[in-house]
Amino acid sequence: MKEFIAYCGLDCERCEARTATINNDGHLRQKVAEEWSQLNGVTITPQMINCTGCRIDGVKTPFCESLCPIRQCALIRKIETCGRCAEVKTCEKVGMILKNNEEAKRNLGL
16 A cells, blocks of 8 residues: 555545645645634644644644544554555544545545
């Protein structure tokens, strides 16, 4: 499995938070913080927009580090991705992503 595929199947290489981190792009961090704040109804600061990737060693956004239920579940189960979990087709956690994202499904081999 490609290392930049997140536990849920999303491609971290396409994530603007990762791009901002890798390029140390303050303007992109600001843009992402504003968009994510509006989408999630919480305050997200540009300083929070630092992530190298879900399954990659290194910095993560606060959500990805400790709040994402999908990542936490995969870490506890010690699985490479949700695609390796016997419960993936009935899982409500990852189901929220998979029902709306065909690319994530393909990335997980579903």
